[in-house]
Amino acid sequence: MNAKDVNPATGPRILVIEDEPTIIEFLRTGLGYEGYQVTIAPDGRTGFDLAGHQSFDLIILDLMLPDMDGFDVCRKLRERGNETPIIMLTARQEVADRVTGLNLGADDYITKPFSFDELVARIRALLRRQGKHPEQSILSVGDMVLNAETHEVSRAGEPITLTPTEFALLELFMRHPRRVFTRETLLNRVWGYDYAGDANVVDVHISHLREKIRDKPPRLIQTIYGVGYALHPEDDA
Amino acid sequence: MKRWRNLSLRVRLTLLYVGLLALLLAVLGGVLYWDFQNFLLESTATRLRAQAKPIIDEASAAAAPLEHAQTLARDLTSRETVALIIGPDGETVAVGKTLPEEPAPPPPDPAYDARALAGENEVTYVAQMNGQRYLVLLIPWRSAPGSPDILGVIQLSTPLAPIENILLRQKLMLGLGMMLTLLAGLAGGLWLTSSALKPLNQMTETCERIAEGDLSQRVNLPEREDEIGRLAQAFDHMVARLEAAFAAQRRFVANAAHELRTPLTAIRGSLEVLMRGAQDDPAATSRLTQGMYREVVRLSRLSEQLLDLSRIGAGATIHKQPIDLQAFFDDFLYQARLLARDRTVTLDAGDPVTILADPDALMEMLFNLMDNAVQHTAENGIITLGWRTTPESVQLWVADDGEGIPADDLPRIFEPFYRGDSSRSRRQGGSGLGLALVQALVEAHGGRITVESQPGQGARFTITLPLTMRDVDPLEKIG
Ligand SMILES: Nc1ncnc2c1ncn2[C@@H]1O[C@H](COP(=O)(O)OP(=O)(O)OP(=O)(O)O)[C@@H](O)[C@H]1O
Ligand SMILES: [Mg+2]
Numbered sequence: 188m189n190a191k192d193v194n195p196a197t198g199p200r201i202l203v204i205e206d207e208p209t210i211i212e213f214l215r216t217g218l219g220y221e222g223y224q225v226t227i228a229p230d231g232r233t234g235f236d237l238a239g240h241q242s243f244d245l246i247i248l249d250l251m252l253p254d255m256d257g258f259d260v261c262r263k264l265r266e267r268g269n270e271t272p273i274i275m276l277t278a279r280q281e282v283a284d285r286v287t288g289l290n291l292g293a294d295d296y297i298t299k300p301f302s303f304d305e306l307v308a309r310i311r312a313l314l315r316r317q318g319k320h321p322e323q324s325i326l327s328v329g330d331m332v333l334n335a336e337t338h339e340v341s342r343a344g345e346p347i348t349l350t351p352t353e354f355a356l357l358e359l360f361m362r363h364p365r366r367v368f369t370r371e372t373l374l375n376r377v378w379g380y381d382y383a384g385d386a387n388v389v390d391v392h393i394s395h396l397r398e399k400i401r402d403k404p405p406r407l408i409q410t411i412y413g414v415g416y417a418l419h420p421e422d423d424a
Numbered sequence: 425m426k427r428w429r430n431l432s433l434r435v436r437l438t439l440l441y442v443g444l445l446a447l448l449l450a451v452l453g454g455v456l457y458w459d460f461q462n463f464l465l466e467s468t469a470t471r472l473r474a475q476a477k478p479i480i481d482e483a484s485a486a487a488a489p490l491e492h493a494q495t496l497a498r499d500l501t502s503r504e505t506v507a508l509i510i511g512p513d514g515e516t517v518a519v520g521k522t523l524p525e526e527p528a529p530p531p532p533d534p535a536y537d538a539r540a541l542a543g544e545n546e547v548t549y550v551a552q553m554n555g556q557r558y559l560v561l562l563i564p565w566r567s568a569p570g571s572p573d574i575l576g577v578i579q580l581s582t583p584l585a586p587i588e589n590i591l592l593r594q595k596l597m598l599g600l601g602m603m604l605t606l607l608a609g610l611a612g613g614l615w616l617t618s619s620a621l622k623p624l625n626q627m628t629e630t631c632e633r634i635a636e637g638d639l640s641q642r643v644n645l646p647e648r649e650d651e652i653g654r655l656a657q658a659f660d661h662m663v664a665r666l667e668a669a670f671a672a673q674r675r676f677v678a679n680a681a682h683e684l685r686t687p688l689t690a691i692r693g694s695l696e697v698l699m700r701g702a703q704d705d706p707a708a709t710s711r712l713t714q715g716m717y718r719e720v721v722r723l724s725r726l727s728e729q730l731l732d733l734s735r736i737g738a739g740a741t742i743h744k745q746p747i748d749l750q751a752f753f754d755d756f757l758y759q760a761r762l763l764a765r766d767r768t769v770t771l772d773a774g775d776p777v778t779i780l781a782d783p784d785a786l787m788e789m790l791f792n793l794m795d796n797a798v799q800h801t802a803e804n805g806i807i808t809l810g811w812r813t814t815p816e817s818v819q820l821w822v823a824d825d826g827e828g829i830p831a832d833d834l835p836r837i838f839e840p841f842y843r844g845d846s847s848r849s850r851r852q853g854g855s856g857l858g859l860a861l862v863q864a865l866v867e868a869h870g871g872r873i874t875v876e877s878q879p880g881q882g883a884r885f886t887i888t889l890p891l892t893m894r895d896v897d898p899l900e901k902i903g
Pocket of ligand 2: 792796857859
């Protein structure tokens with residue numbers, strides 16, 4: 188199964204400076220799925236050196252590190268003139284820390300335990316603000332165009348009206364062309380993590396969506412038997 | 425009485441003080457006044473007698489003195505004194521008063537006259553007449569000085585008005601003085617009590633602020649060695665201890681929350697990533713689930729440790745039993761070797777001894793020390809367990825030949841949540857509660873734990889437990 192949806196050479200590069208192995212693991216996997224190129228540094232010194240030698244679009248920095256703490260890393264990076272945006276992971280909520288973090292040049296902070304969705308949202312916002320790798324709001328596959336900001340969809344120039352669920356499904360497919368989504372994953376991402384209904388609801392909505400976008404074989408949204416669904420652009424062989 | 429107790433200490437002390445002062449002044453003034461009055465009366469009497477004596481003597485010297493009674497009376501009378509002569513039968517023989525400005529004599533008093541007639545020389549009394557008071561002196565009229573032959577009684581009387589005027593002035597002055605002294609006493613008393621009690625007010629205010637939750641407050645009295653100064657010092661000391669204890673408590677809770685947060689973050693993040701799609705990739709799924717499993721194990725160990733610590737802290741009972749150390753270590757060695765994997769574990773057994781301890785607690789102590797030794801020694805390291813007895817105590821130790829502990833860390837490793845840098849980067853799921861727990865258990869047994877270590881040359885943890893007579897209490901042995 189292809190884990191990388193975005194060409195590894197083009198996705199934003201993120202340096203994760205974190206010492207907890209399980210946190211590293213989910214950040215690496217999760218951010219990879221979101222299309223980022225993730226580099227891991229298990230301690231402050233390694234992170235600081237890596238940030239000096241390679242260029243990154245964003246740094247995720249844990250405050251509590253075994254050798255140099257996050258504040259030190261942040262301050263030294265800025266002293267060296269490194270302007271890479273930094274998101275600080277902190278277990279402390281005190282405003283004082285917030286302020287120190289920001290004074291030292293961190294661009295944002297997020298307190299543990301944080302939600303991964305929230306982290307992704309912050310990363311996107313920060314990258315957008317920096318004008319680097321802005322997220323595309325107009326997606327197109329073949330003659331189908333989706334505007335994520337205006338929630339408008341058209342095929343071959345003809346506008347199509349979708350329900351929010353259908354729209355979310357289509358956007359997910361269009362953002363990750365060729366990636367196979369299982370029904371569970373679609374349920375989690377479109378209906379929410381705590382949705383407790385039947386997975387068949389996915390099939391129902393997919394068939395409505397196909398009808399509305401007049402998706403006839405060879406289909407844009409293909410059924411991968413026994414697995415789930417994937418969007419395949421028409422020009423795919 | 426209740427109302428008295430409701431008054432402030434300041435008012436009570438002042439009232440008491442002023443009350444005592446008033447009593448003292450009243451007694452003193454009374455005595456003084458009485459004494460002065462006596463002095464005045466006596467000196468007047470003495471003067472009158474002295475003045476009368478030559479005149480009487482002269483009259484006695486004459487033949488048939490009684491015939492000259494009138495002359496004598498007249499001679500003894502002046503503007504302030506009137507003489508009256510009373511015969512042996514109590515009848516008035518002669519009255520000295522002839523001029524209107526001379527004071528009237530009070531009528532003779534037969535009871536006193538009888539005493540004078542009987543030969544008593546100095547009869548003096550105060551008589552009342554027409555609202556006026558008179559000093560009355562009775563002098564037996566003898567035929568010759570010292571002769572027992574008494575012709576009659578000469579009564580000399582003088583109005584007390586001048587003396588009374590002096591006494592009145594005296595009384596006024598005494599009263600005024602008393603009032604002034606009392607006022608001064610009142611003011612002084614108030615000042616004294618309030619300055620003595622001011623620190624107490626200060627302490628009350630501090631207490632109130634502390635009760636509102638600000639433990640950084642102190643009374644901070646300027647240096648003074650009296651009772652109040654000592655009280656304030658003891659108070660400040662107590663608050664400082666409390667503040668430190670609360671701060672430690674807060675730190676503990678904050679640390680515990682932090683330790684809980686890390687695995688929770690990992691579990692939550694992993695779950696979200698799985699649900700967002702990683703679940704479709706078996707390799708990613710297995711990596712993430714393994715990670716979550718590790719975190720859950722770590723969380724449950726952490727909650728177990730926290731619970732143990734709080735139980736010991738709350739004075740949970742230690743169930744002491746006689747433990748044969750040889751048998752105990754034989755058991756423990758098996759588990760220790762499992763834990764140590766490839767490391768060599770040797771037992772340096774001491775003399776056979778039976779100690780009184782809680783076997784579970786003892787197991788937990790040694791297990792934690794063993795766990796640390798394993799974590800900090802190389803795969804082929806050597807770990808030594810052993811014990812020695814002295815008449816009063818038994819020492820148990822766990823020693824390793826691993827990386828040792830930096831001198832900076834040594835004083836802190838028993839603090840809850842403290843972990844050396846090397847341990848933190850090792851990424852083993854420890855939380856730094858192990859040694860804190862061991863120390864709490866050892867102290868609950870009345871013992872202590874010490875550590876010796878040279879960086880690079882291993883560490884040696886020694887538990888010293890007392891071997892007191894109480895430990896071989898036969899009753900407990902049965903139980
Ligand atoms: N045998 C040892 N050799 C070297 N360092 C040690 C040894 N025992 C303890 N330490 C140091 O003392 C610190 C505190 O030990 P402690 O047992 O309290 O915590 P931990 O082992 O890190 O975590 P936990 O016991 O909760 O799993 C360790 O982090 C380590 O730095
Ligand atoms: Mg330990």
